Amino acid sequence: MERKAGAAGMTRLPQIALLADGRRLHLQDGPIDLIIEARGREGDIREAYAAASRRFTGLLDELCAELPELRKAASPVQTPLKGVIARRMHAAVRPFAADCFITPMAAVAGSVAEEILGAMLGAASLDSAYVNNGGDIALHLGDGEQFTVGLMDRPDRNGALQTMVIRASDRARGIATSGRHGRSFSLGIADAVTVLARTASQADAAATIIANAVDLPGHAAVQRCRADSLQPDSDLGPRLVTREVGALSPAEVVAALDAGAVCARQWLGAGLIEAAALRLCGETMIVRTKDVRRRTNELHELAVA
């Protein structure tokens, strides 16, 4: 495929801007959109943002240099990847690679978020900070600090379904969400699986795996098609990804969520995740250390009644 040169000599640079609130930093390059907020002394925030911008510049090119390898199924043993972010991606997916198909791309968003957060913390001392890469979030919490996460099913509407508070004393420093509505394809049918893990890259990889596990294999109401028929260079290749989920009975919804919860509990037990919230057709199932709870919304109760 022939490539035509872009505008002669023009170097592609990321977009770097403070958002309208003057507090948060927005970095964008190609498919990467980061929303960043640091709290602390003003000078430190400035230093941190400068460091984030410096690290972000050229980051996409660095990743793309190894894109073919990143799109291949990860080996559970070793990797030829060189870049620090690429290696982090591989490390995040490796624990899952023995059991199922996964590529380092499953952890790309969280790994980038972690990298930028690391650059910020290396440059300045901050009370707290987050790097949100399209919903995959790397957190820094100083002593006594906390971070509130809201789960929303309709970002265009106000109001969170529920909120979780992550405290400095908790182990989680990464949050990620995966599902069939996301930017990348899902092998499962979950609307969203949100995972808390020690790092953003681990959360990202685990969310992908758990979202894939929320499934009703062979169900007639679930339309699937080959990933490469939608995106020719998808890392999922010919695997069937979910396009549409038709009407499911309440029992089927629970069955699909249970399948995901089994997977989530496995990784919880292995210490790879801290908690997970699985959502499908208005039902939410929470998996965390002590219990498995299912929240049934009123509409569903009415439907069953």
Next chain:
Amino acid sequence: MVTETAAATDKIRCDACPVMCYIKPGAAGACDRYANHDGKLVRVDPHIILERTVEHGGRLVPFQATGDWDGKIVHQPDTFVTAIGAGTTYPDYKPAPFIVSSEVDGVDMVTVVTEGIFSYCGVKVKIDTDRYLGPEQATVRAQGEAVGHVTTSEYGSQMLSLGGVHHLTGGSKKEGRVTCDALMDLSNCKPVELSIDGGATVIVQAGQPPVVNGAREERMRVGCGSATIGMFAKQWHGKVDEVVVVDDHITGVLSEHQAGKLLDIADTGIKMKGRRSTPGRYFQVADPGTGWGGTNISDPLSILGPFDAKEARPGLTMLMVSTTGEHASYYVLDEALRPVQTEIPTPLQQSVERIQENCEPALCTVLFMAGAGGSLRAGVTDNPVRLTRSVKDALTRVTSGGAPVYVWPGGGITFMVDVTQMPAGAFGYVPTPALVAPIEFTLKLSDYAALGGHMDYVRPLSSLKDSSDIRPLPWSAKPGRRA
């Protein structure tokens, strides 16, 4: 910059970034910013990720016309590279997408084309109608959301000021979105229904007659009632004893008016309601409305008191006509000096038609107004204020989609442009919300260098000919008549 090469399969390779997505028709790349639309790489809403819902890559914002293109590449020197589809970033820290040089009259000219993201923007709408649209300062709404206000009345027209940063970003999210939609539709010459608090509902479309409360306005008034008397007094002289030109602003009465006096037209004993301004000129004969001459009346006799028996006489004739000639009635006083409507005699009917003929077609005109005072200038030059100064000094010509603009005096580069002069689909938006409009700066190459231009990025126009960066647009031959 984005280029594309159509493969046999119609999949295209996007090179907007190093991911180099291979995109199928109808699909978007990994970034959701670029998509394959019928084999063409198009930019979708550049910030769609912040707002995307389940409709994966579903919304395409038309940055360029998809109309018939004869396949010709750009021609010098008639070709003017517009900024439409040039793309931009915000803030504009990097050189504008196209900086093109061409030679005009032997002088090497540079045109910097970019699309500006304007949150400080709006439209000024002029609606040619005498009908009452609403009180000054009244809120103008689209889909129930406040999008602007009624401002001054002008001669035969009512002005609206819509948009602006307060409606776009200062109110609720919905207000901002609806305002943005209304501005974009109006700027792209599409019809928009607006309702005015305490007034009318009007459908506005640039270059088209307004539709006020469901009635399509055909003509502007020829002048106010008094002016109409002045213009037609001679033509009425000897054919009728009295003429009343009904007008919401100034209703004219022939026999009392200076023009009538000069023709020695006798008093008729007519008694007008309303407030007399000067002889033969009356304010406030009725309330404003969508009836005769922009008043609320449907029976013109309702603005008359009884005729004065001292001067009036049975058989006296009277024409009542609106300022557009749209309404006209003819009366003869009976024995009790009451006006009785009868058929309009032919010579008077002709004068009514003459009034109609002198009324210009009523149109809505939409001027897009925006300020390019901010970072957009940095995409043009290293030293933004020099661009502003250069525009002020008339060394740099500013155009929008190739259309001439009026640049306001004073600080910044605040300009207005007639949207009907711009190519179709010139406007887009980002969900900030803000409008995306093309803007081009043309100046001498030497001046460009002097003001700190991005000389490294200047490309000769000829170099664009083979580039698929360029999508030549057919110029809209009939302004304001677009799909």
